[in-house]
Amino acid sequence: MSEATASRPVPKPSVYVDTTPFWEGAKRKELFLQYCKDTGRFQHYPRPVSIYTGSRNLEWRQVSGRGTVYANTVIRIPGPGLEGRLPLSVVTVDLEEGARILANIVGSPPEDVKIGAAVEVVWDLLADDIYYPAFRLV
């Protein structure tokens, strides 16, 4: 569950919508999310339209990566791709920019993670040069 485990499946990008900016940002360890230009609001996961207006007037912008834990669980049962990752801390984080992201907490025992805790983005190494956002307690 940290950068030491570099054997995780690498997702195929742009399956649902074009997510190139997310993955390009991840290479630079920068978190890019979809942004509705009409309302000035972010959304995650990325959608084919703005969930606020239904328009496609969308772009990608970098976010701070700072937020707070909204909900918190610990996965304890095995499954595909979870080898060596259990117990696995899974949370939703409310980002400062107003989007909620599903993510892992790394670098702390799962029992130390509490709702309301301040977190910031860190980058999990999935494979050579492929990073995925996770969070750590700050």
Added chain:
Amino acid sequence: MAKSDIVIAGYAETPVQFRSGRSAYDFAGEALAQLIERTGIEKSAIDGMSVTVPLSECANPFFAVYMAEGLGLSPTWLNYGGIGGCSATGGVSRAMSAIRDGHCEVAVVMSADAPSTRWNANYAAYRGEFQDPVGVQGPPAVFGLLMSRYAHQYNLKPEALAKIAITQRNHALLNENALEKFRKPLSEEDYFNSRMVADPLRVLDSVMFCDGANAFLVMTRQKAEEMGIKKYVYPTAYAELTNVNGADPLADITETGFSKIAPKVFAQSGLKPSDISMFQPYDDFTIAVLMKFEDFGFCGRGEGSDFVLNTDLSFRGTLPLNTGGGQISAGQPGLASGGLNLAEAVRQLFGEGGERQIKNPKNALVTGIGVIPFARNWGTSAAMILEV
């Protein structure tokens, strides 16, 4: 809404089995044969069908048409219901509309699935990029998140969840259709000793995918009488909602679709929570049951734990809960699941509950839940009230 002229005039349910080795078609055939035998109707009288999209066969986009062919039916109205555990009550509601519009006269609402034998679903979409890498592979983790948030905002007492599990297990002991494995008593100690799956969610808070089928016959009351059918119930209210708060990424996930549709079904039926004879809520996880007591106004928001602990939820009690054991203790027949709660409601209202029969029930409140979305509560909420 006054009593409609359209009724559920028959039901059928197969036993729930685990890894049966059988197909959804085969279970559907068993349900149809049982339905014909119970009601005495001719197969040729069926001219409408709603089919639930099953996990085990959904790679075939023409499953509903194949089902009609397999069962030898020639419907003039065919609906393929893709709202998961809401597809049974939703199918009944849609069949009622079709009958009113003159598309058919006698509709069968068929839900059959066998995911513990064959898994044929791929949710695809955003999951590969934004859910799978996090290790969230299914409903338990999302419900663990939901439970954690509920517990953060309100008072969640694990002993209340244990009581839901134990009450429903006691009912499953009296249900010959319940999965054989679950037909043994459960203690509070068993509950607290059960394995943590996704904190604070335990194994005994959860359903297990199984195989099975159920079917319902929908027609006008007049048609039922013409066909010599003596037992029927009136669906007097139905409402559903998909993707509650869908344009609010920071929505309170403890606010569910049921809080929005509950006032609608009470308004349509003219009933209030204290009038309800039995509650047959969709029970994929115990927390969903607990939250629905609140959403339907049996108690206030956040008071679910105390309500459960202070209420007799047995079939003899003041608010009988999932009197067939629900999905948690009878087994979840894939996406035919919503019909399990509905079948028990119809069975009880027909007075066919056997050892677990509720005394003189007047009505039933049934709910459905469909699919787990991205880090929220659930995709579709549906509720139906049936009256004698």
